[in-house]
Amino acid sequence: MTPPTPSPGSTPTPTPSSAPTPSPAAAPWTIAPEPFDSPDAVALWRAYYTEVSDRYYLLHEGRRTAPAELDREIAAHTGAELSPAAGQLLVGRYGGEPAGTAGVRLLDASTAELTRVFVREGVRGRGGAPLLVRAAEDAARALGAVRLVLDTRADLVEARALYTRLGYTETEPYNDAPYADHWFEKTLSPQLS
Structure with missing residues (x-):
């Protein structure tokens, strides 16, 4: 699968009795x-x-993922490749609560793949996605990568916009992933000390 994006939805309008949304300084x-x-x-x-x-299934088949299929695929793709020394998984917390992830894994000595970029729906729009991607870029540099690549789907337009905004450029395919429609890359500048 590919990096996720926000699903359509509305945010309820707070009422006077509603608790205020925490400010970025508070959380x-x-x-x-x-x-x-x-x-x-x-x-x-x-x-x-x-x-x-x-x-994906709602768009292409008008249904949600079957529970058994979901369990099987989650178990089959544990993320073990995101372990040191060839990878890294990052967890973002908002106000101390687990709220998002980003991972990198080396494809070769100088190229890493960005994967599992995700922010929970309730905290989207609070700056987490760019922070996670930048932290993943730093992790890729620490692994020795000078180039970061990723793939995503055509329907994940928000993800494509995020990557473009963060300096990624669309490129030719680097893999034959079955759900990939778009491929991006970014040359990683050396990290400033």
């Missing part, structure tokens, strides 16, 4: 490496995969 993002099989990473992977899988 900052923190991003740190985490094992792919930690409880928070597993829960975020399930949320990510459920969203992008359901979005």
Whole structure:
């Protein structure tokens, strides 16, 4: 699967009795490496995969992902490739709560792949996605990569807009992933100390 994007939806208008939404200063993002099989990473992977899988099936077949299919695919793609020394999974927390992920894995000595970019629906629009992508770029540099690549689907227009905004350019396919429609790359500038 590919990096997720926000699904359409509306935000309820707060009423006077509603608690105010925390400000970024009150609930900052923190991003740190985490094992792919930690409880928070597993829960975020399930949320990510459920969203992008359901979005695909709703668009193409008018149905959500069957529960058995969802369980099978989540178990088959654990994220073990996002373990050091050839990869890294990052978990973003908003106000201390697990809220998003981004991962990188080396494809060769100088190229890494960006994957599992995801922000939970309730905290989208609060700056998490760019922070996660930039942290993943730093992780890729730390692994020795000078180039980052990714693939995504045609229906994930929000993801494509994010990558373009962050300096990624569309390129020729680098893989034959069955759900990939668009491929992007970015040359990683050296990290400033």
